[in-house]
Amino acid sequence: MTVDLNLVVALGALLDERNVSRAAVKIGRSQPATSSALARLREIFNDPLLVRDGRGYRLTPRAEELRPHVARAIAALTATFKTPSDFDPVTSDMVVRIAASDYLAVVLMPQLISDLVRLAPGIDLRVVAADRRSAITLLREGKVDLSLAVTEQEAPDVLSLPLFDEEFVMVTRPGHPYHSGPSTPERFVEHPGLLVSQAGDGTGIADECLAQLGLKRRVAVTVAHFLLAPRLLANSDHVLVIGRRVAEAAGKEQGLCVEALPFTMPAFTARMFWHTSTTNYAPLVWFRKLIASTAVSCC
Template sequence: MHISRVDLNLFTVFEAIYTEGSVTRASQKLNLTQPAISHALGRLRQMFDDPLFVRQGHAMVSTPLARSIIDPIRNSLRNLEVTLNGVHAFDPATAEKRFNIAVRDVLEATILPPLMLQVRESAPLAEVAASHVERRELQGELANGTLDVAIDVLLPLSSDIMHTRIYQDSTVVVARQGHPAIDGAIDIGTYLNQDHILASSRRRGPGLQDFELSRFGMERRIRLRCQHYFAACRVVSQTDMILTMPGRYARIANEQFGNQVLPFPLEIPPFDVFLYWHSNVDNDPANRWFREKVIESLRAVD
């Protein structure tokens, strides 16, 4: 079928139904009536000779064919949007745009406060939506435009994903004030003799610090494994257990607990944090502006 015979608006409807999982929510997203969305879906079904979506309860579940074509359709819509945006200059002062950023919780508390100061000052109508995205899904979501940027450690992604280092962080040890074995400093022997907390989203497996310790033939004693550093910091404040974590977040999370934040007692390299975006938005004015704001905001972080 030649492209001249296809109504490109149908693909916008297809993407909205796929993303929202509902004709009603798709109509709200596109500001169209439900009959208009249903009519477009009927034309799509005829075009592809496939139901594309099957109702299960209140949800519209995609068929195998729909799942196989969603990525190329999203990429095409994204490229068209970038092309159209390139024609018109991006004006942050009047832009009513939502920027979607993937960031892990340990970085979220560090980055979002200064970023929102930057965004609110120059783009008062813009929105920022931060979410946790599984690393295996980052590349696809950056490609199809459901994510504008992502912030994470160095990841093995394809050459289509561009990146730049935005800051370095150190590893620190957190212990409560008045800890019987730790007062303003900690050596490796004292460190290894303590009971440790490991904060990780994974249910099992060692932390990064355990790999570093193993290089020196050392092993620490993990007594608690929890999901979030904030919870771990609170446990530290009420016990003699200690926690190893990134330095910038440690200073933020422990302000209310008054815990000691001490240098890690071994010489280990700092870890780098990167900003990621897809090559198809490298020259997009809005995306480029947002990337600049992310980088500028980190200059305000101690």
């Protein structure tokens, strides 16, 4: 059976107003058109729906039965065709799915969650791990709404916004033998490296930069998590190269030494990615603005 949505709206008004003239005014239609709608509805339901009661009308038992169902149907239709400007983060109860690298989750999530609790307490987050290889793929497969990653990967159906720039620093334990002499690339490679690599690679950007100087270090340990890496330095002579924000936080918490590298490494840019299909979707427009402002406040 094909449902005429105009009849649903007319039925809701008739059941609420119990009067053809008032129902017509409520839905912005003429009285004859509303009378025709009532006739059609009586035919569909095989029930008079409205019957004379003195100078007015009353609902039949079947009409009373229909009232809550029609009200829910109209509410669902209204929500379906709600305009973007109607989005209110305070009352929203949606779920937002984010793919984030370990590093960006550490930097951004504490402040983002604090902002959400204050501005949109009903929005829930689902954060999954991503690296520079999977950040775009997860978006294109529709598995997440946003990706936070450090990658130059491009796709015609994915847009991005830079969040902040970050430089690399070196992290060691206090009393590390490196600090007993001059800070040079040659002395840097004398000590075993600790590398964060989600793929388990034995070389990183630091190793590529050292190779340009004709130098090579031993990468003694690789781990997949940025939070774990600094904790492995306390009782070893390993040297960790990591972004400044996480390094400084770990340095304060664990009493580690954070200082500039003795060779040049390019900075990296943290970016937010989203699929073009969600560009104008009001809830995610608001959420992207929230992440951008969070990046400014905490970075």
